[in-house]
Amino acid sequence: MKDDTENLDSVLIEYFHAASPSDSFTSSLETRLAATHPDSDIALPAQRRLSVRLRFALIGILVALSLTLALLGPERVWAAIQQFWQRYIPGIGLVDETNTRILMEPVVHTEAGVTFEVQQFVATAEETSMLMVIREMPEIEVFAPESVRVISPDGRRIRMYTATFRRIWPACGSVDCQEPEEEPSDYELGYVFDPLPPDVYSAIVTVDLAGLVPGAEWSDRLELEIPLTPLAEAHDSTFDQLIYSPDASMSIGDMNLTVTNVVQAEDRTVLDMTWSMPQWDAFAQAAGVTLVDDQGRRYTPLPRTMDLDENFAVIATESPGSRLYLRNERWVFEALATDTRTLTLEIEGMRPRADAEGSFEFDLPAQPRDGDFVPIDETLNVAGGVLRVASVRFVQGTVEIAPRDATPTSLDDQLLIEVDFDVVEQPPYGTYESIMLEAGWTGPYWMYPDPINTESSGIRVTRLVYDPDRIWSNHVRIHLGDVTVYQEGPWTLSWDVPGR
Amino acid sequence: MNGGNNPGLSDGSSSDDELAIAARADRRAFGLLYRRYLDRVYRYAFSKTADPGMAEELTSTIFLDAFEGLNRYTPRGTFAAWLFTIARRRCADYHRSSPPLPLITEAVPSIVGRPEYEKDRKDSFLRLEKILTGLSQEELDMLRLRYAADLSHAEIGHIIGKSEAATKMAFSRLIRRMRGLWEFDDER
Numbered sequence: 001m002k003d004d005t006e007n008l009d010s011v012l013i014e015y016f017h018a019a020s021p022s023d024s025f026t027s028s029l030e031t032r033l034a035a036t037h038p039d040s041d042i043a044l045p046a047q048r049r050l051s052v053r054l055r056f057a058l059i060g061i062l063v064a065l066s067l068t069l070a071l072l073g074p075e076r077v078w079a080a081i082q083q084f085w086q087r088y089i090p091g092i093g094l095v096d097e098t099n100t101r102i103l104m105e106p107v108v109h110t111e112a113g114v115t116f117e118v119q120q121f122v123a124t125a126e127e128t129s130m131l132m133v134i135r136e137m138p139e140i141e142v143f144a145p146e147s148v149r150v151i152s153p154d155g156r157r158i159r160m161y162t163a164t165f166r167r168i169w170p171a172c173g174s175v176d177c178q179e180p181e182e183e184p185s186d187y188e189l190g191y192v193f194d195p196l197p198p199d200v201y202s203a204i205v206t207v208d209l210a211g212l213v214p215g216a217e218w219s220d221r222l223e224l225e226i227p228l229t230p231l232a233e234a235h236d237s238t239f240d241q242l243i244y245s246p247d248a249s250m251s252i253g254d255m256n257l258t259v260t261n262v263v264q265a266e267d268r269t270v271l272d273m274t275w276s277m278p279q280w281d282a283f284a285q286a287a288g289v290t291l292v293d294d295q296g297r298r299y300t301p302l303p304r305t306m307d308l309d310e311n312f313a314v315i316a317t318e319s320p321g322s323r324l325y326l327r328n329e330r331w332v333f334e335a336l337a338t339d340t341r342t343l344t345l346e347i348e349g350m351r352p353r354a355d356a357e358g359s360f361e362f363d364l365p366a367q368p369r370d371g372d373f374v375p376i377d378e379t380l381n382v383a384g385g386v387l388r389v390a391s392v393r394f395v396q397g398t399v400e401i402a403p404r405d406a407t408p409t410s411l412d413d414q415l416l417i418e419v420d421f422d423v424v425e426q427p428p429y430g431t432y433e434s435i436m437l438e439a440g441w442t443g444p445y446w447m448y449p450d451p452i453n454t455e456s457s458g459i460r461v462t463r464l465v466y467d468p469d470r471i472w473s474n475h476v477r478i479h480l481g482d483v484t485v486y487q488e489g490p491w492t493l494s495w496d497v498p499g500r
Numbered sequence: 501m502n503g504g505n506n507p508g509l510s511d512g513s514s515s516d517d518e519l520a521i522a523a524r525a526d527r528r529a530f531g532l533l534y535r536r537y538l539d540r541v542y543r544y545a546f547s548k549t550a551d552p553g554m555a556e557e558l559t560s561t562i563f564l565d566a567f568e569g570l571n572r573y574t575p576r577g578t579f580a581a582w583l584f585t586i587a588r589r590r591c592a593d594y595h596r597s598s599p600p601l602p603l604i605t606e607a608v609p610s611i612v613g614r615p616e617y618e619k620d621r622k623d624s625f626l627r628l629e630k631i632l633t634g635l636s637q638e639e640l641d642m643l644r645l646r647y648a649a650d651l652s653h654a655e656i657g658h659i660i661g662k663s664e665a666a667t668k669m670a671f672s673r674l675i676r677r678m679r680g681l682w683e684f685d686d687e688r
Binding site: 008009011012013014015016017018019020021022025026029030032033034145146160161162163164165166190283285306311313314315353 | 535542564572578581588589621624628644654661663675679
C-alpha cells in the first residue's frame with residue numbers, strides 16, 4: 001500500500017499549503033494595517049455601480065406606475081424613459097447613457113503579425129470599460145494585466161479596477177461541442193478602469209508588447225488613440241434599442257425564475273434573469289429554451305461570450321431554517337421583429353447540477369472478476385433527496401477512450417465497476433438524472449472525457465475502470481461527484497412588449 | 501487591531517461582506533478579515549514566488565491595497581474573489597521579472613524531527629513540479645487559486661471571468677490530465 005503522499009490530490013494540497021507566514025510577520029503587518037487609514041477620498045465605483053441598480057429599482061416603480069396608467073396608454077412613455085437612461089453594448093453590457101462616451105468604430109493595429117483590436121471602449125460616470133481582442137498571439141509565457149493601460153489626454157494613468165482574460169474558442173452552436181484539438185491563438189481581454197474625467201473625449205490605450213509579440217523588447221509599447229463620442233449623440237442604428245424591465249416571474253418546482261431586464265436591439269435580444277433555489281447551491285441549466293412572439297415566431301438562445309457587467313456570484317440569503325441561493329444569468333437571442341407585441345419564454349425542463357458531496361466505502365473481493373457482487377446498503381442524502389447505494393458489481397466490458405492529441409480508441413476486456421442505486425426519495429427539484437462517480441484510483445482512462453455510463457434506477461451513472469495496479473488497499477472509497485436532477489416542464493412565462 | 505467599536509462583529513459569525521462593510525469605518529473589522537485570509541493570501545503569494553521574503557512583501561501590499569480599496573468593493577458575497585483579484589494583480593507585477601513557475605520544493609520549511617517523511621514529501625513535490633512545468637500560466641493560476649487560496653469554483657470563475665460551471669469543467673479536465681501524468685510517472 002502506498003502512502004498518502006503518492007496521491008495527487010493530497011500532494012497538491014500539501015504542496016500549496018507547505019508554507020505559512022511567520023508569527024512575527026503576521027503581527028507586524030497587523031500593526032501596520034492598524035496604523036493605516038482607509039482612503040475615504042478615492043472614487044467609489046461600488047456606490048456608483050449601485051446607482052445604476054437604484055435606477056433599475058426606480059424603473060421598477062415606473063413599471064408599477066405604468067400599469068396603473070395602462071388605460072391611458074403610458075407604455076410608450078415608460079419605454080422611452082428607460083431608453084433615455086440605458087443602452088446595451090455587446091461585450092460591455094448595460095450602461096447608463098448620462099455622461100457616457102463610447103468608441104464608435106473598433107481601433108485596430110497589427111504588430112509583427114499580432115493584431116490588437118479595441119472593440120469597445122465605454123467611459124461612464126462610474127467606470128471605464130474596454131474590450132480588447134488580440135489575434136494570432138503566440139503562446140503567452142507571462143501576461144500581466146497591467147501590460148494594458150489607459151491614459152487620459154492629460155497624461156494621467158487611469159487606475160485599473162478589474163481585468164479578465166480568456167481565449168476565444170470557435171463559435172459553437174450546441175452545448176455538446178467538443179474543444180478543438182489546438183488551443184486558439186485569439187484572446188479577449190475585458191478591463192474595467194476608474195472613470196475618465198467627464199469632459200474628456202479621447203484616451204490612449206497602451207500595450208506593453210513584451211511577451212505578446214514575438215521578439216518584442218521590454219520597452220516596446222503600442223499606443224492606440226481612442227476617440228470617444230457621447231452616447232446620447234450616437235445616432236447609430238445599433239442604439240435603436242428597446243430596454244425594459246418586465247419583472248415577470250414563474251416557479252419551476254421549488255425554483256423561481258424572474259426576467260429582470262429585456263433589451264431588444266437591432267442585432268440581438270438580451271434577457272437578464274435571476275434564478276432562485278432554496279437549500280441547494282446548484283447551477284441551474286435550462287433545457288429547450290425558446291422565445292416565442294405573438295406571431296408564433298420562435299427564437300432559440302445563441303452561443304455567446306460574456307459581457308463585462310455580468311455577475312456570476314451566488315448570493316445566499318438566510319432566514320430561520322432555510323437558505324435561498326440566487327444566481328444571475330443572461331441569455332441572448334436573435335433580434336426580434338419590430339412589430340412584436342407579446343413575448344413568451346418557453347422552457348422544456350430544468351437541470352440543476354452540483355457536487356453531491358457524498359461517498360461510500362467498501363472492501364474489494366480478494367481477486368475481483370466479472371460477475372462479482374458486493375452488497376453495500378448505505379443511504380446518502382444527495383441534492384435534498386435520498387439515494388441508497390445498493391451494491392457494487394464487477395463487469396467485463398469495453399471502454400472508449402479519447403486521449404488528448406490522439407485518436408479515440410477502445411479497450412476491450414476491461415474490468416469495470418458499476419454501482420447500483422435505489423431511489424429512496426427523489427429530490428425536491430425533480431428526479432435524479434445522472435451521477436458522476438469519482439475515485440482516486442480509477443486509472444488513466446478517467447482523465448479523458450469518456451462518458452462511460454450505465455443505468456441504475458433510471459439514473460445515468462458513470463462506471464469506473466478497475467485497475468489493480470492502482471489500488472493500494474482492499475478498502476476503497478467512491479465519491480459521488482456531479483449530480484444532475486431533471487425537472488420536466490414545460491413552463492411558460494409571458495409579458496407584453498411596451499411600445500417604442 | 502483597534503479603532504472603532506462594533507461589538508456585533510466576530511470572526512466566527514460575521515460574513516465577509518458584513519466585515520468588509522464594517523471595515524470601512526472600523527479597522528477592527530478589517531483585522532478580522534485579515535486573520536481570516538492571511539494564510540491563504542500568503543500561500544498564494546509564496547506559490548508565485550517561492551521566496552518567503554518576497555511572499556511577505558507581496559502579502560503586505562495585497563492587504564494594504566485591499567484595505568485602501570475597501571470602498572470599491574461591492575458587497576455581493578464575493579469578497580474572496582475581490583481580494584484575490586488584487587492578489588493576482590500584485591503578483592503579476594512581480595512575475596514580469598521572474599520565471600513563470602517558481603519551484604517551491606527547495607524553499608518550503610522543513611518538517612522538524614521527521615526526516616523520513618521529509619524525504620517522501622520532497623520526492624512527491626519534485627514529482628509534482630515535473631507536471632506543473634508542463635502547464636500553462638492559466639492552468640497554474642487555477643491550481644494556485646484552488647489549492648493555495650482555497651477558493652471555490654465560483655470564486656475562481658469570478659476572478660478569471662468564467663462561469664462557475666465552465667471553471668469547474670476546466671478544473672476537472674486539468675486534474676484528470678494531471679492525474680494521468682502523475683500515474684504515468686508513477687509507472688516509469
